[in-house]
Amino acid sequence: MTDIQSLRNDFPILNKQLDGQPLCYLDSAATAQKPNKVIDVIKSFYQDENSNVHRGLHTLSENATVRYESARETVANFLNVETREIVWTSGATESLNLLAHGLSACFNSDSVIAISPFEHHANIVPWQEACQRTGATLLVLPMLDGILDEQGAIALLKQHKPDVLAMGHVSNALGNIHPIESLISVCKALGTITVIDGAQSLLHLRPDLKALDCDFYVFSAHKALGPTGVGGLYGKYQQLNALPVYKTGGEMIKEVSFERSSYREAPGKFEPGTPNISGVIGFAAAIDYINKIEHSALQRYEQTLYHALLEKLRQIEGITVYGDTQNNVGVVSFNYKSEHHYDLATLLNTYGVAVRSGHHCTQPLMKMLKVNGTVRASLAFYNNQDDIEHFINALNATIELLD
Amino acid sequence: MNIEHITKKLSDSHGWQAKYREIMLLGKQLPSLPDALKVDSALVSGCDSKVWLYLDLDENAQQLVLIADSDTRIVKGLLAIIIAAYASKTPEQASQFNAYELFESLGLIAHLSPSRGNGIRAIVEQIQAKAELLK
Numbered sequence: 263m264t265d266i267q268s269l270r271n272d273f274p275i276l277n278k279q280l281d282g283q284p285l286c287y288l289d290s291a292a293t294a295q296k297p298n299k300v301i302d303v304i305k306s307f308y309q310d311e312n313s314n315v316h317r318g319l320h321t322l323s324e325n326a327t328v329r330y331e332s333a334r335e336t337v338a339n340f341l342n343v344e345t346r347e348i349v350w351t352s353g354a355t356e357s358l359n360l361l362a363h364g365l366s367a368c369f370n371s372d373s374v375i376a377i378s379p380f381e382h383h384a385n386i387v388p389w390q391e392a393c394q395r396t397g398a399t400l401l402v403l404p405m406l407d408g409i410l411d412e413q414g415a416i417a418l419l420k421q422h423k424p425d426v427l428a429m430g431h432v433s434n435a436l437g438n439i440h441p442i443e444s445l446i447s448v449c450k451a452l453g454t455i456t457v458i459d460g461a462q463s464l465l466h467l468r469p470d471l472k473a474l475d476c477d478f479y480v481f482s483a484h485k486a487l488g489p490t491g492v493g494g495l496y497g498k499y500q501q502l503n504a505l506p507v508y509k510t511g512g513e514m515i516k517e518v519s520f521e522r523s524s525y526r527e528a529p530g531k532f533e534p535g536t537p538n539i540s541g542v543i544g545f546a547a548a549i550d551y552i553n554k555i556e557h558s559a560l561q562r563y564e565q566t567l568y569h570a571l572l573e574k575l576r577q578i579e580g581i582t583v584y585g586d587t588q589n590n591v592g593v594v595s596f597n598y599k600s601e602h603h604y605d606l607a608t609l610l611n612t613y614g615v616a617v618r619s620g621h622h623c624t625q626p627l628m629k630m631l632k633v634n635g636t637v638r639a640s641l642a643f644y645n646n647q648d649d650i651e652h653f654i655n656a657l658n659a660t661i662e663l664l665d
Numbered sequence: 666m667n668i669e670h671i672t673k674k675l676s677d678s679h680g681w682q683a684k685y686r687e688i689m690l691l692g693k694q695l696p697s698l699p700d701a702l703k704v705d706s707a708l709v710s711g712c713d714s715k716v717w718l719y720l721d722l723d724e725n726a727q728q729l730v731l732i733a734d735s736d737t738r739i740v741k742g743l744l745a746i747i748i749a750a751y752a753s754k755t756p757e758q759a760s761q762f763n764a765y766e767l768f769e770s771l772g773l774i775a776h777l778s779p780s781r782g783n784g785i786r787a788i789v790e791q792i793q794a795k796a797e798l799l800k
Contacts (some may be wrong), residue, residue, distance in 0.1 A: 281681070302746075306672075602737040606716045612681035620713060634736075663686055664738070 266563040269555065270644045272297040272471035274292050274299060282612030286652040291593055291640035292618050293484045298550070302488060307540045316513060316541055330539055333546030334529075338482025338550045341479070342470045343496050350527040350537055353493035354461040355384040357480035358428070360495060360532065361457055362400070364505030365426055368579050371397030376454070378415070378434040379405045383458045383623040386537035390430055398425070406632060409586045412441050416448050426455045431463035435622035435638065437583030439467070446476050452521055455501070458543065461493075463498040465642070466591040468557050477501055483541065484582055485492075488548035492541030494629040498516055501522065503528040511535045555596060567641050568592040574654045578661070584631055592641035595622075598657075601664055603635045666694060668749045668767075675771045684772065685739060692742030697719060698734035701739045709791055710786030715742045728753045733788075737794055743776060744784055759796035764789040 270276055273295045277581065278285045285350040287295060307329075311315075313322035315330045331345075339344040342542040351357045375389045381403050393400050401422055403415040427449050432439050442458060449456045463469055471479055478501070480495035497505070507514065507525055511534030516524040525531040571594055575581055580599040598606060606618030620635045621628045628635055639653060671691065678684045698717055707717040714737040721730045731748045735741040750767055753760050768774050768785070776785045 602714060604737040605739050609682070609685060612685065659682070663689070664680060 265534065265630070266560060266643055267646060269297075270646060273300070273644050274298060274301070280560065280614045281370050281612075282303040283612075286613070286615045286649050286651065286656070287619075288401045288572070288639040288641065288653060289616045289637065289641035289643065290645075291485070293490065294487050294599060295644060296487055296489070300489065300544050300547045300610065303539050304489060304544040307543050309497065311354045312540075314536055320449060326539060327542050330538035331538070331547075336549050337494060338496075339577050340468070340553065341496060342438050342472045343589040343611060344499060346527075347496055347499050347502060349497070349502070349532045349544055351480075351493055351495055352491055352538065353482040354459060354480045355482075357493060357495035358384050358457070358459065359388045360508040361393045361428075361478055361480070361505070363508050365455065365457075366392035366396055366398070367506050368398035369425065370392075374401050374422045374424040375399070376401040376403060376419060376422065376427045376429075378410055380410065380428040380438065380624065380627055381428070381430055381442070381459070382434050382583065383625070384429055384461075384625065389426075389611050391489070402626075403429070405578040405630065406587055408436060408584045409438060411439050419445065419448050419452060419454065424454050426457060428457040428459070430459040430461070431467065431469065431594075433585065433624075433627075434462050434514070435593075435636070436589040436595045437462075437640065438548070438586040439463075439589040439591060442476070446474060450475065463590065466550065466561070468552070470635060471496055477623040483545035486545075486548055488545035489538075489541045490544055494540040497528070499528065501506055501533075501628040505532075507531050509534050540589060555643070564592045564641060564643055567645055567647070568594070569651070570640065570647065571650045572642065574650065577605060577659075578654075578657065580661075584633075584636060593638060594640075595636040595638045597633060597636055598661060598664075603637045605664065606637045606657075606660060610653075610656050613652070613659065614655055615656045617653075642645045666691065666745065666749045668746070670744055671749055672767075672771060675773075684740075688742030688746070689738045690742070692735075692738050692740075692744040695734070695741055695745040695748070696732075697798065698732065702732075709784060709788050711787035712720060712740070714784075716740060716744065716784065716787060716788060718744075718791060722756065723798045726753075727755050729756060729759055729799070731791075731792070740785075743773070744788070745772070746773075747785070747788060747792070751796075754796075755770045756799040760800065762792055763795075764793075 265558040275295050284535050297380055315327040317323055333346050335345045338348045375398055406410040432443055435640045446456050458476045460479050460481040464481045467556040481495040484490040514526055514528050514531045514534040572587055582597050584595045607617055610617055618638045674687050675684055676686050691742045703717050709718050714735055716735045723730050729751055731751055733744045735744055747763040
């Protein structure tokens with residue numbers, strides 16, 4: 263069995279000192295740190311293998327193509343779907359834009375698009391735009407005390423029978439794990455297309471998409487130990503292939519004349535231009551790395567850290583924690599009395615603590631929680647008890663400075 | 666508060682925590698704006714926190730008059746420094762004044778970078794643009 267604690271040594275940045283302070287990285291929900299394996303693969307690709315894919319007949323191009331396509335297989339296996347059901351994009355945001363663009367081709371003024379109140383702006387604005395173009399209505403599911411109201415949501419879905427339900431698997435701002443299994447099964451019965459934003463779930467939950475049975479799932483590599491600027495979209499093949507093209511250009515075509523063009527089948531038709539080849543290969547290296555760690559042990563470890571952090575935080579008088587602390591991937595979103603999250607995060611930074619502060623690209627959610635933002639500490643398996651001590655000490659010192 | 670006094674205080678404070686403590690104390694001395702003046706039209710855009718800024722000219726003295734407030738303690742303290750630096754300057758002097766050098770001498774240069782998200786650069790740019798118009 264892997265010793266989870268020792269995995270920390272695979273992440274070189276975690277040994278960094280900032281202004282003489284050891285780095286205490288608690289911002290993995292913004293972006294996860296990268297293990298040496300991922301860094302090395304990207305470096306060696308540019309050093310020894312760089313070439314374009316699907317083009318040349320020369321050895322380097324052939325090799326690059328094989329690695330690029332086998333990365334697709336790696337990610338497909340990880341998600342338990344078919345290789346041809348994975349489209350490479352620049353990340354979850356682009357995937358959601360592609361879907362909102364593609365699915366809205368069938369929207370009209372009777373259409374209803376349901377989202378959850380926890381959505382990241384990236385899973386609100388593309389649908390809002392689609393609604394404006396087509397006259398469709400955006401429906402927001404209910405929440406209670408910072409947690410999705412599951413029964414209320416199911417009732418609303420049954421009442422409105424939306425065309426699409428687009429929601430996050432895990433809330434980026436609060437870490438809540440949403441009961442998407444039950445919502446997806448309700449949607450199946452209603453004929454509602456399900457789009458799951460997996461940006462925050464891929465690393466922590468390793469979802470089996472076949473079991474989940476959603477129609478579409480989007481993700482970003484950088485939240486899961488991979489490089490930035492790459493991610494993907496899963497779609498059940500027939501539905502994926504039926505989507506209209508989003509971006510056009512070279513490589514995605516079957517035939518082009520000046521009169522008309524025809525396109526390749528999915529996933530090719532959604533991948534115009536030269537893709538982020540090193541990013542895709544780096545992402546596959548990240549997935550290979552994750553695959554070597556036993557998932558249940560990793561989850562237990564993350565949950566132990568999370569509950570230790572939560573418990574220590576709750577001992578500090580004046581702290582308010584938001585969201586679902588029972589079903590959470592390891593995100594603590596909080597405020598201290600009426601202090602501004604900006605001041606807290608700025609002072610924490612002077613102790614080497616990296617947290618996110620602000621609205622976390624979820625302004626509507628912050629409004630519902632009646633706050634202008636929070637401080638968010640987000641964990642990953644490469645954190646340890648020392649990080650939690652470090653953070654709590656820094657927070658106490660910060661509070662002392664403010665009080 | 667005069668800027669020489671502030672400069673001395675800050676350069677005597679060692680370490681970021683001590684500097685921030687001084688900055689927040691400066692903020693506490695800056696009078697709060699009445700709610701009636703905390704309007705969106707006075708907000709400086711490009712700041713993560715809210716910053717309300719008013720700038721006018723004292724016609725008799727031909728000097729700038731600045732009032733400002735923020736919803737965060739640190740930015741409010743930084744505003745106190747900026748106000749002290751610009752107050753009682755003529756528009757001519759203000760437009761030639763290099764706030765970058767001031768922040769560098771205070772060891773607060775990180776606060777001028779746009780990535781800090783506190784928009785100090787945006788505030789300084791707005792003051793200089795307004796001073797330019799008042800010349």
